[in-house]
Amino acid sequence: MSNIFMLPGSLGEEDLFTARLHHLIESDREIGQHIVEAILHSAKRPISKFKSAVNHPNVGSENQPDFLLQCEDFDIFCEHKLLSPLGNRQLERYLGISWKRPFYVALISLGSCVVSQDVRDNPKYLYPDDAMHFDWRDIYPVIGSRQHALGQDFTAYMNSLGMKPLPHDWKRLFTDGEKAKYFGKHLEVVRKLGPCRIDPARLGIQLSAPAQGIQLFYICVEPAVSRRIRSVDGDVLVARVYVRADSSASNFKASWRIPFMDSFEIQGNPIVQGAAWDQNLSLVYEYQTPLWNVLSNNERDLEVNLLEFASLAFRHACGFEGENGTDEMESTAN
Numbered sequence: 001m002s003n004i005f006m007l008p009g010s011l012g013e014e015d016l017f018t019a020r021l022h023h024l025i026e027s028d029r030e031i032g033q034h035i036v037e038a039i040l041h042s043a044k045r046p047i048s049k050f051k052s053a054v055n056h057p058n059v060g061s062e063n064q065p066d067f068l069l070q071c072e073d074f075d076i077f078c079e080h081k082l083l084s085p086l087g088n089r090q091l092e093r094y095l096g097i098s099w100k101r102p103f104y105v106a107l108i109s110l111g112s113c114v115v116s117q118d119v120r121d122n123p124k125y126l127y128p129d130d131a132m133h134f135d136w137r138d139i140y141p142v143i144g145s146r147q148h149a150l151g152q153d154f155t156a157y158m159n160s161l162g163m164k165p166l167p168h169d170w171k172r173l174f175t176d177g178e179k180a181k182y183f184g185k186h187l188e189v190v191r192k193l194g195p196c197r198i199d200p201a202r203l204g205i206q207l208s209a210p211a212q213g214i215q216l217f218y219i220c221v222e223p224a225v226s227r228r229i230r231s232v233d234g235d236v237l238v239a240r241v242y243v244r245a246d247s248s249a250s251n252f253k254a255s256w257r258i259p260f261m262d263s264f265e266i267q268g269n270p271i272v273q274g275a276a277w278d279q280n281l282s283l284v285y286e287y288q289t290p291l292w293n294v295l296s297n298n299e300r301d302l303e304v305n306l307l308e309f310a311s312l313a314f315r316h317a318c319g320f321e322g323e324n325g326t327d328e329m330e331s332t333a334n
Helices: 013-027 029-042 090-095 117-121 136-144 149-160 177-193 299-319
Strands: 050-055 067-071 075-080 103-109 196-198 204-211 214-222 236-244 256-260 264-275 278-290
Touching: 013 029, 013 050, 013 067, 013 075, 013 149, 029 050, 029 067, 029 136, 075 090, 090 103, 090 117, 103 136, 136 149, 177 196, 177 204, 177 214, 177 299, 204 299, 214 299, 236 299, 256 299, 264 299, 278 299
Parallel strands: 075 103
Antiparallel strands: 050 067, 067 075, 196 204, 204 214, 214 236, 236 278, 256 264, 264 278
């Protein structure tokens, strides 16, 4: 087992995650068994006894799966993704590997990957009956249940990457188009603040020029691993403030904590960043709150939560152009 504490700084996020997972399994082999059972149970295949794990198994120069779970009766090649897409015919190539033992192939990702029908029809490809591939949020519970220190540390690491499962009815929000469409229908409650345009993916909504000095106010949900700025752990509900690139952003300079939903808060932070998709706009401020706190299986509660978040953030953003800092807003700036 390689020294987990001596990994090169150049290692990519996915390879780093895989190496750390390998270290965890080698330190607590029951986790390997639980992961194997979670995959096989969800794919409706017979359970086999876990034997060992291999980080980036050597299967030939053209193919390099991320992980190998060696079982008593067969092996499982795993391709690990966070939000990156699949390579050209990547799964097809893995399914064609020449291997000394019977094997399966499984894809585990945080984001949505399109898996061809040919792959899904292949008896060697494992996937759950309600998705094209496995989600790291499906694997989280078998690791999160471990009580020892290393397991708890790895769970905190998974939290930071957005792998903590969302409430049950929302667990496929980032990978299921129909679930995203359902969420988007309720996100449109934000139209009460002004004319909006919903994103095609249904996970974000835009208010154009909603107030003096603000050119765009954008609200969306995002998985943790996709965010460059992480004010809170896990998946988030975000609001972003854009102004004209040639205007002053000096007003948007203080960090704030805004009381939200009685016992939660919205974290606001200044940002200086041009909009990659429009050189005439600059992102100057961002609000975040954990998505877990907002989602509800009750449609009315969900809309109330979404509108309250949008209203508080929007009112606060407008305050930067006037008198900011009401009694209910607490500055965290020094």
